[in-house]
Amino acid sequence: MFFNSHRTTSLAVSIFGAVFNFALAVRLLGAWRSFKWEPESEWESSEYSISKDGVHLVWALLCAYFVAASVICLFGLAGIVRGKASFVRIYRDYIVGDFVFGTLFAAIGSYAAFRPSVRxxxxxxLSRQPDTLRDFIDLGLTLENCEPWFERGVFVFMIVLMVITVIRLHFVLALSSYYTILISHQGFHLSSHTPHYERIYILPVHSMANKARCTSDVDLRFVDAPVYAPVPLTHVSSQVAEELLANATEAWVSRSHSAQHVRPPSLSLARHQSVDLGSGAGQIADLISLGNEKA
Incomplete structure (x- = not known):
């Protein structure tokens, strides 16, 4: 249920982000064409001045940013629909970075807007752009009340910014949760189809030759039946264990997933006995199992 809710929220965010960022990019391009700037003029104030080329550069960067954001949202949408964790990770990183830098930039802009020189x-x-000023007449903006209007607008903007920040934070957490669940699901399916390997040490046959002579005739009934007798290392002295390891050969054996649930992995000494009636000779080998170590 939570997986579906996080996935639905992530889908809605990616679709909205793709459409919204693309609309902003188109709007900025349209405003760029309609914006009038006198040749060789500058926007001067008591503290700084911005040239025409500087404004064009900032405008172009904003357009490129919103276009790239729209593309990344589409990229994330494809990852959510197809269940691609790598695509979702790229989209999640963008969402987190956009949330942090966007909130920081908006806070700095709101603080700067309170300064009288900026207003x-x-x-x-705006007084030099009659076409742009005409678009704000419906909102009550005129040249006479420009500064008070902007002061009130900054307060409204900060309230809206706080609400948007809370909503975006909810979306960021939902997308991060969906990515975490997606990774865990893919890891579970991958591990269920991956063979498990265990490292063992095979001892030479002659090391247990004296024990082979003690094999009774009753054991001959178990023809070609390998027997594994796990012996905990707590029942073996450390000196014997070191001697066995010194003469052992390392090998890797595969274990089925169900076999791991039957017997919990432990550090143990196992004995493998096999009898061949054709030759009449018995063979005994000792295996030292070193837990459930995966390759």
């Missing part, structure tokens, strides 16, 4: 410079710039 007067903005009003002066």
């Amino acid at each position: 007067s410079s903005i009003c002066e710039l």
Whole structure:
């Protein structure tokens, strides 16, 4: 249920982000064409001045950013639909970075908008753009009340920004949760189809030759039946264990997934006995199993 809710939220965020960022990019391109700037003019204030090329550069960077954001949202949408964790990870990293830098940039812009010099410079710039000013007449903006209007607008913007920040934070957490669940599901399916390997040490046959002579005739009934007798290392002295390891040969054997649930992995000494009636000779080998170590 939570998986489906996080996936639905992530789908909605990716679709909205792709459409919204693309619309902003188109809007900025349209405003760029309609924006009038006098040749060789500058936006001057008491503290700084911005040239025409500087404004064009900032405008171009904003357009490129929103276009790239729209593409990444589409990329994330494809990853969510197809269940590609790598695509979702790229989209999640973008969402987190956009949330952090967007919130920080908006907070700095709101703080700068409270300065009287900034508001007067903005009003002066709007006075040179009658077409742009005409678009704000319906909102009550005129040259006479420009600075008070912007001051009230900053307060409204900060309130809206706080609400948007909370909503975006919810979306970021939902997408991160979906990515975590997706990774865990893919890891589970991958591990269920991956063979498990265990490292063992095979001892030479002659090391247990004296024990082979003690094999009774009753054992001959178990023809070609390998017998594994796990012996905990707690029942073996450390000196014997070191001697066995010194003469052992390392090998890897595969174990089925169900076999691991039957007997818990442990550090043990196992004895493998096999009898061949054709030759009449018995063979005994000792295996030292070193837990459930995966390759």
